[in-house]
Amino acid sequence: MSLPHRMTGPVAPTAFRTRRSARRGAAALGLAAAMTLAAVAANPAAAGAAAPVGPVFQDGMAQPVFSSNRNDWIREEVWIETPIDSDGDGRNDRVHAEVTRLKETETAGLKSPVVYEASPYYAGGNAVANHNVDHELHEALRPGKGWLNRGGPVKDPAADERLTAAGVDEAAAADAGPAGTGPQPAISTSHEANWLPRGFAVVHAESLGSGKSDGCPTTGGRNETIGAKSVVDWLNGRAKAYDAAGREVHATWTTGKVGMIGTSYNGTLPNAVASTGVEGLEAIVPISAISNWYDYYRANGAVVAPGGYQGEDTDVLAEYVYTRADKQICRNVIEDLAKAQDRVTGDYNAFWDERNYMNDVGNVHAAVLVTHGLNDWNVKTKHAAQWYEALKARGVPHKIYLHQGGHGGSPSVDVLNRWFTRYLWGYENGVENDPRALIQREDRTLVNYPEWPEPAAADTELNLAPGDGGAAGELTLDRTRQGKPVTETIVDDATKRAQTLADAATSPNRLAYKTGALTGAVRLSGTPQVSLRMSFGRPAANVTALLVDYDQNGKAKIITRGWTDPQNRKSISRTEPVKPGTPYRIDVDLQPHDYVFAAGHRIGVVLLSSDYEYTVRPAPGTTLYLDTTKSTVTLPLVGGAAALTAANG
Structure with a gap:
């Protein structure tokens, strides 16, 4: 001393x-x-x-x-x-x-x-x-x-x-x-x-x-x-x-x-x-x-x-x-x-x-x-x-x-x-x-x-491969896993909480995508983003994205989330009506985080419309259509794609 x-x-x-x-x-x-x-x-x-x-x-x-x-x-x-x-x-x-x-x-x-x-x-x-x-x-x-x-x-x-x-x-x-x-x-x-x-x-x-x-x-x-x-x-x-x-x-x-x-x-x-x-x-x-x-x-x-x-x-x-x-x-x-x-x-x-x-x-x-x-x-x-x-x-x-x-x-x-x-x-x-x-x-x-976000973190782009019969699809680095173009749907129901939808094995009110079980730990440091190709059944809708940690028993832990209004797809200062049936590029930045996904867990992304705890809650029934082949998830991972590849078998 x-x-x-x-x-x-x-x-x-x-x-x-x-x-x-x-x-x-x-x-x-x-x-x-x-x-x-x-x-x-x-x-x-x-x-x-x-x-x-x-x-x-x-x-x-x-x-x-x-x-x-x-x-x-x-x-x-x-x-x-x-x-x-x-x-x-x-x-x-x-x-x-x-x-x-x-x-x-x-x-x-x-x-x-x-x-x-x-x-x-x-x-x-x-x-x-x-x-x-x-x-x-x-x-x-x-x-x-x-x-x-x-x-x-x-x-x-x-x-x-x-x-x-x-x-x-x-x-x-x-x-x-x-x-x-x-x-x-x-x-x-x-x-x-x-x-x-x-x-x-x-x-x-x-x-x-x-x-x-x-x-x-x-x-x-x-x-x-x-x-x-x-x-x-x-x-x-x-x-x-x-x-x-x-x-x-x-x-x-x-x-x-x-x-x-x-x-x-x-x-x-x-x-x-x-x-x-x-x-x-x-x-x-x-x-x-x-x-x-x-x-x-x-x-x-x-x-x-x-x-x-x-x-x-x-x-x-x-x-x-x-x-x-x-x-x-x-x-x-x-x-x-x-x-x-x-x-x-x-x-x-x-x-x-x-x-x-x-x-x-x-x-x-x-x-x-x-x-x-x-x-x-x-x-x-x-x-x-x-x-x-x-x-x-x-x-x-x-x-x-x-x-x-x-x-x-x-x-x-x-x-x-x-x-x-x-x-x-x-x-x-x-x-x-x-x-x-x-x-x-x-x-x-x-x-x-030394600094935050971790300087060794690199944006890592993952792709969406559709699931079967409403079950979770795949979140993958391999674009060939996506298969032929598929449109998946979300039926908005603001009475359902995000945690319930993330935990559900199947649901018409959300889409879920998961990596394989990790063989080693993976650290996220920074701001996750999703870029979605979507169309809508009505002139207005909410879009919510969740980043989820699924444990060995499939239990979901919501790590971070983000929201957007598709009518503000070009600018947060300007509302432009959505034309039902027309596809749009919808980008959502999730809340920044620093989190370690443990070995044996799966990284998941869950998409829904209204978020009971945070957004305006319209009457159920609006349908959202997702083109999985033109949608991506970007995660700031320490070590980038190489780290995820090494930890994903």
């Missing part, structure tokens, strides 16, 4: 990376000069040393050398002024935030970087009804059968999952009583136990339209991005803030270096703020975060729900988080969301373009630690994959952590600590030289990889 490095005295803002390093070189050198090798234990007090007035680093991480007693911390409540008026009341919106910082920032001149989480969930949520999904495709929507209740005010379950993963019991912390001085109850106490003892400050802010913040919720709209960004501006002296008495409050205690973190909506806001390129945001950790809201509520022109929230849309979520006291001022805003989101055609439009952070990924300079569950069907893996790929292409400092869980799930405190120590404290621990990908494998072991 290495000896700790100790930084003493007031800490100046620094930068060791990014394009700003040159013009901040003098500050960086000043900080480096302040670092001295201290031959003391990780706990200076235990070794008889004086209490620290600066951070202590060991093994590349900031050490918990400051007080962990909440009564020793300072808590402040502020309202930060934004440059927008999203509720139209003639006054600029203000974001309600709480700061928790060490007493040393008052008594010893300590300057702390900030761990910052913004959320629309701190004040709970409202009971809301989701949209009806039991209707014909492109039919005008109306209340009625199929409306669902999301429930009354609840805590953000993703936040609970994150705290559990970090070893923080928020309920127990709340029972411990007041934390220093300041307002009670606190917005949140998450992150405090981890980061205050390591010298960081923590800021929690309520998104516009929620809690004590002004403005209106817009489910990813530009105003929410500006609201969350304004907190970073205030921490860097570019925005004003006021206390409850209206007195101006200055953030004189911070270095101005900010790291945003959060899960789900709370993780989406860091992506949004980073896409503005705001100065001072040095690092983000988006956990199960959205990178394009269209991909949250739509897929290739199809209206597709987030997993577990069938029928939800932007207006429903805005209504859920609209927890500010004034329940009327944002009514028109939410009504406008309902109109502009277009649940009828599912087309991409200006409304969705405003909520597409991929448009502005070129502005990102913050170091990004992308975190996502490989089995997250709420915020699907496409959000992490496309964001991460764009960051790589632009040379932004990046790392990805993929785990076997679903929605939520944080990296360990050590992984986070190395990230924040490097990019917020500016301590050169070499994290930028670490393997870029940390993946939890199927047996729950953690494996480091």
Whole structure:
């Protein structure tokens, strides 16, 4: 174990990376000069040393050398002024935030970087009804059968999952009583136990339209991005803030270096703020975060729900988080969301373009630690994959952590600590030289990889050979196995669940194709795709594709899936009617994944029309016709076709 490095005295803002390093070189050198090798234990007090007035680093991480007693911390409540008026009341919106910082920032001149989480969930949520999904495709929507209740005010379950993963019991912390001085109850106490003892400050802010913040919720709209960004501006002296008495409050205690973190909506806001390129945001950790809201509520022109929230849309979520006291001022805003989101055609439009952070990924300079569950069907893996790929292409400092869980799930405190120590404290621990990908494998072991997707993965095209009498056909590298041209059919029945159809030995409501039993393991890493030659019996239909792992007993495990609207076959922005009986090329990208098919298992692809859990559910009966000889499946396999050939006998 290495000896700790100790930084003493007031800490100046620094930068060791990014394009700003040159013009901040003098500050960086000043900080480096302040670092001295201290031959003391990780706990200076235990070794008889004086209490620290600066951070202590060991093994590349900031050490918990400051007080962990909440009564020793300072808590402040502020309202930060934004440059927008999203509720139209003639006054600029203000974001309600709480700061928790060490007493040393008052008594010893300590300057702390900030761990910052913004959320629309701190004040709970409202009971809301989701949209009806039991209707014909492109039919005008109306209340009625199929409306669902999301429930009354609840805590953000993703936040609970994150705290559990970090070893923080928020309920127990709340029972411990007041934390220093300041307002009670606190917005949140998450992150405090981890980061205050390591010298960081923590800021929690309520998104516009929620809690004590002004403005209106817009489910990813530009105003929410500006609201969350304004907190970073205030921490860097570019925005004003006021206390409850209206007195101006200055953030004189911070270095101005900010790291945003959060899960789900709370993780989406860091992506949004980073896409503005705001100065001072040095690092983000988006956990199960959205990178394009269209991909949250739509897929290739199809209206597709987030997993577990069938029928939800932007207006429903805005209504859920609209927890500010004034329940009327944002009514028109939410009504406008309902109109502009277009649940009828599912087309991409200006409304969705405003909520597409991929448009502005070129502005990102913050170091990004992308975190996502490989089995997250709420915020699907496409959000992490496309964001991460764009960051790589632009040379932004990046790392990805993929785990076997679903929605939520944080990296360990050590992984986070190395990230924040490097990019917020500016301590050169070499994290930028670490393997870029940390993946939890199927047996729950953690494996480091140089990058993700696996660089050795290659797109491998497989062909479809029809089955007999509705039984599963063959998924094969050998085109000669297809035989003569055959048209196979799917009869849509949205009442049948995908898992039931994947498990069925035969069914008129799906088509299935399988490889032979694998003699060795095969790893998939990346985005599977299917390219289908199809015609349709009606002017509109859903198309769903599943990638399936069949075990030795034939039991199906759905690995990933994808959806499309054939009417958007040329563009997600334009609906073109389908002419019944006319064949079309229908391409479907499935959700990205990293998965190992075990020896003895079979790789399968299942095609169906409507997906009960995700798509609009029209009445049964639409027939889809598949030309198997002109349809293919492309899988990103490590080792490519050679690896599959070797493992397929």
